[in-house]
Amino acid sequence: MRDFIRVMKRYLPPYKHLLGLNFLFNILSASFAVFSVALMVPMLEIILSQNNEVYSLVEWKLNFNDLKHNLYYYITSLKSSYGPGWSLLFVGLFLVVGTFLKTGFAYLAAYTSISIRNGVVRDLRHNIYHKILQLPMAFFSEEKKGDIIARSTGDVQEVEASIMSSLNMFLKNPVLIVVFLIAMLLFSLKLTLFVFVVLPIAGFIIGRVGKSLKKTSREGQNKMGELLGIIEETLSGLRIVKAFNAEKRMDQRFDGEVDEYRNIMNRLMRRRDLAHPMSEFLGTIVVVIVVWFGGTLILTDPDALNAAEFLAYLGIFYQIINPAKDFSKAMYSIQKGMAAYDRIDEIMGANVAIHEKEGAKEIHELKKGIEYRNVTFAYNEAPVLKNIDVSIPKGKTIALVGQSGSGKSTFVDLLPRFYDVLEGSILIDEQDIRDLKIHDLRNLMGNVNQDAILFNDTIYNNIAFGVEDATPQKVEEAARVANAHEFITSFDNGYQTIVGDRGGRLSGGQRQRISIARAVLKNPPVLILDEATSALDTESEKLVQEALENLMANRTSIVIAHRLSTVRNADCIYVFHEGEIVETGTHDELISMKGIYQKLNDLQMR
Structure with a gap:
């Protein structure tokens, strides 16, 4: 329960005005519900009997007995003037009006709670996505994509279905219960104190069962993350799965995970579905005990409570049973939903390792150059880069070569601060990049990678991605520089052609040229090319080069x-x-050294 309150404190403050309206409408709805039931007392006592007729008014005061006395006076007057039948109709009309106001305010309360619920869920989705954009690359190398997708989608849906659906219960039911209890206290103090003893016992029993749901629900959410991970891997590697006839292996792996998920959900749903029958059974026991105690009270002390008042009391008590039941159901749902929120909170609470210093400096151009000064970096314990010293003057082109895993990609990932160095420093115009604004730093650079990353959008939007002042003319100019304009205009929809998931409707060379056009449009002073032509055929490589x-x-x-x-x-x-950097020089200088570079060159020449 503390966790639920903590979540609500985080997300409810923007909706304080709606909470106030919701509280007001619930108070009014509960008050008119009590009014409607209370009208049963004079109907029973005056219209159907002659014992409680009142022929004089007393001074109006905020006192239950005085209000009751004056109400009886007006009903007695109606009865004397029009007879019992018309009096019954008049009281019935008041009952209709009271019920109309009760249900109308109940709807207005639900109306405001819908805005609160959907607003909180929207904020939660936005915060998750915003956090994912902030998290460093290292976080995603350690987490499974499928599990992150599960937390961002399925877990949020579970929070919406479980916690947010219970929000209305928590906004409405406490108000209803408090108002009904006050009315019950006005009717009979002894009987209501007895109810105070019985109800918490039933609530405690229901609460004990509900606590076991959270652990089981978390197991189910974790397993769903694993299932989505397998699906994501299968879709990404479907070509390899088919090429190696591994469909049976993947099918067996998925079936095993699905069976485990089924068993977890069986346990979860069986416990969840225990909520309704248990609350109904315990509610029946409570009603029987209350009727027994109230009947005994009437027989032993008629002045404390008469039969008509006891029937009205039972009517109000009946009104309190449904909110109490809903409260117990809400407890079950919240336990299940909090398990999903705990998984979401692991993303929300993840450490953003790349921080921008307070008072970071702006930078908008490269004036002198870039320098790596004694840079060392490691992903875990073993260093990937060791004491790297590199100077890159403005306007110059440097190349990084070497076997896979030698640290080349890590070298360029450190420059835009996808990771931070462990030792040493990287300088731009003699300023440490950790002292610069991250947005400005990355704005200096354009990337063209081996795997051209395109979004399932139009060619135009992929080229203009991240460039706020893009115009059709500028996009076309960038495409011409990238040798892409000719094939783009050959499509029926031209620049408005949808490229498909990850650019799947285009060839490798076409995807790469659109990626280059994107870099051209950004017009960065620093360009990073990571194996930009290695995956292309000879003709495409020539155009891309x-x-x-x-x-x-x-x-x-x-x-x-x-x-x-x-x-x-x-x-x-x-x-x-x-x-480590073992050789440095131009192509001819490195060939003359007869070292690693010459061996690589000879191997490729052969």
Whole structure:
């Protein structure tokens, strides 16, 4: 319960005005519910008997007995003037009006609670997505994509279904219960004190069963994350699954996980479905005990409570049973929903390792160059980069070569602060990049990767991605520089063609040229090319290489390449080996050294 209150404190403050209205409407609804039931007392006592007729008014005061006395006076007057039948009709009309007001205010309370519920869920979804955008790359290398998707979708839906559906119960039921209890106290203090003893016992029993739901529900949410992880892996690697005839293996793996999920959900739902029969059974026991105690009270002390008042009391008590039942159901739902929220909170509470310093400096252009000074970095314990010293003057092109896993991609990932160095520093224009604004720093750079990352949108929007002042003319100019305009205009919809999931409707060369056009439109002073042509056929490579040369003109460029033919013209080539730079020089200088670079070159020439 403390966790639920903590969640509500975090998300309810923006909706204080709606909470106030909801509280007011619930108070009015409960008050008219009591009024409607209370009208049964004079109907029974005056219209159907002659014992409680009143022929004089007393001074109006906020006193239950005085109010009751004057009400009886008016009903007696009606009875004397029009007879018992018409008096009954008049009282009935008051009952209709009271019920109309009760149900009307109940609807208005529900109306405001809907806005609160949907607003809180919207805020939760927004906060999760915003947090995902903030989290460092290291977080996603340690977590499964499927599990993150499960937390961002399924767990949020569970919170909406469980916690938010219970929000109305918590906004309405406490108010109803308090108002009904006050009315019951006015009718009979002794009987209501007896109810105070009986009801908490039933609530305690229901609460004990509800607590076991949270653990089981968390197991189910974790298992669903694993299921989505398998589905995501299957979709991403479907070509390999089919190529290696591994359908049976994947099917068996998925079936095993699905069976475990079924068993967990069986346990969860059986306990959840115990809520209604248990609350109904305990409610019946409570009603029987209350009727027995009230009947005994009438027989032993008629002055304390008469039969008509006892029937009205039971009517109000009946009104309190449904809110009490809903309260118990809400407790079950909240236990289930909090398990889902705990998983969401692991994302919300994840450490954002890349922080921007307070008072960070702005930077909008590259004036002198970039320098890696004694940089060391490790993902876990073993260093990936060791004491790296590299100087990149403005306007120059450097190339990074070496075997896979030697640290080349890590080298370029440190520059836009996807990760932070462990030792040493990276300087831009002699300023440590950790002292610069992250947005400004990344705005200096354009990336073209081996795997061209496109979004399931139009070609136009993919080229204009992240560029706020993009115009059709600028997009077309960027596409021409990237050798992409010709194939784009060959499509029926031209620049408005949808590229499909991850650009699946385009060839590898086409995807890469759109990626280059995106970098051209951004017009960054620093360009990072990570194996931009390694996955292409010869013809596509030629077109892409021409586009890259157009893009690299007069820019500071960092090129990662396995094909040494693409870096022959670099101003300086750095050869990486096991996280260290072992050779440095131009292509001809490195060949003359007869070291690692020459061996790589000879292997490719063969």
